[in-house]
Amino acid sequence: MDTKILRNISYGVYLVSSNSDSKDAGCVINTLTQITSENPLVSISLNKENYTNEIIKESHKFIVAIINEKINPNIISTFGFTSSKDTDKFKDFKYDIVGNIKVINEGVCGYLVCEVVNIIDANTHDVIIAKVVDTKKYNDEKEMTYRYYHEVIKGKAPKKAPTYEEVEEPKTTGKYKYVCDLCGYVLETDEELSDDFICPLCGADRSHFIKQ
Ligand SMILES: Cc1cc2nc3c(=O)[nH]c(=O)nc-3n(C[C@H](O)[C@H](O)[C@H](O)COP(=O)(O)O)c2cc1C
Structure with a gap:
C-alpha cells in the first residue's frame, strides 16, 4: 500500500498538558479533533509510551493549548522531543496554572480544559475522548497548521507521533x-x-x- 496520500491529511499543532499527584506532564500533538459541537467533545491520540498519556490516565483531565505561528520553536522541540518523565519542560517558558495543570501561555491562541469520558485502545496509541468543560482565548494570532510546522518551521515528527515518517539519515562518516x-x-x-x-x-x- 502506498501511504503517501496520508501526507495530504491536514492537522493543527497543539500542546497537551496534565498533572497528577504533583507530577506535571505535557507534549506536542497534532491529533486534536472536534467530535461534536453541542456540549463539545474532542479526541486526541497519544502514544502509550508517552508520559503525558500515563498522567492523563491517572488524572482523567488535560488541557490542550492551540499553538500559533508566533511560538518560540524551542517550546515545540522541548515538548515534542523530550519526556516529562525526566525533564521539567515548563521551566524555561511562561505558563498559567489552571486548576493544578500548567498551560504554556506564550505562542498559543488559547486553550481547552478537558475531562476524559472514554479511552479507546488503538494499538500503539490510545484515542482519548474528552468533554470540553472550559475555554480561554489569549489572542487572535493565526493558529499553526501541521503544514506550516513542516514547511516554515522546518520541523519533523518524532517516532511516537502518529504521523511519523523516517527521516533520511545523514552520511555516516565525517570529520x-x-x-x-x-x-x-x-x-x-x-x-x-x-x-x-x-x-x-x-x-x-x-x-x-x-x-x-
Ligand atoms: C509536530 C509533532 C506532533 C506530534 N504529535 C503527536 C501525537 O499526536 N500523539 C503523540 O502521542 N505524540 C505526538 N508527538 C510526539 C510527542 O510530543 C513526544 O513523543 C513527546 O516527547 C512525549 O513527551 P512525554 O513523554 O512527556 O509525554 C508529536 C511531536 C511533534 C513534534
Whole structure:
C-alpha cells in the first residue's frame, strides 16, 4: 500500500498538558479533533509510551493549548522531543496554572480544559475522548497548521507521533560528529556546523548541537 496520500491529511499543532499527584506532564500533538459541537467533545491520540498519556490516565483531565505561528520553536522541540518523565519542560517558558495543570501561555491562541469520558485502545496509541468543560482565548494570532510546522518551521515528527515518517539519515562518516541534545539526532560532517544550523529532526538551533 502506498501511504503517501496520508501526507495530504491536514492537522493543527497543539500542546497537551496534565498533572497528577504533583507530577506535571505535557507534549506536542497534532491529533486534536472536534467530535461534536453541542456540549463539545474532542479526541486526541497519544502514544502509550508517552508520559503525558500515563498522567492523563491517572488524572482523567488535560488541557490542550492551540499553538500559533508566533511560538518560540524551542517550546515545540522541548515538548515534542523530550519526556516529562525526566525533564521539567515548563521551566524555561511562561505558563498559567489552571486548576493544578500548567498551560504554556506564550505562542498559543488559547486553550481547552478537558475531562476524559472514554479511552479507546488503538494499538500503539490510545484515542482519548474528552468533554470540553472550559475555554480561554489569549489572542487572535493565526493558529499553526501541521503544514506550516513542516514547511516554515522546518520541523519533523518524532517516532511516537502518529504521523511519523523516517527521516533520511545523514552520511555516516565525517570529520566531525555532532549530537542534538534535544532529540538525539546524529550528524557526521566534514565541515564545522554554521551558527544558523537547524536540527533537521526537531528544529532546535545550533546551541543544542554538542560536538562529540
Ligand atoms: C509536530 C509533532 C506532533 C506530534 N504529535 C503527536 C501525537 O499526536 N500523539 C503523540 O502521542 N505524540 C505526538 N508527538 C510526539 C510527542 O510530543 C513526544 O513523543 C513527546 O516527547 C512525549 O513527551 P512525554 O513523554 O512527556 O509525554 C508529536 C511531536 C511533534 C513534534
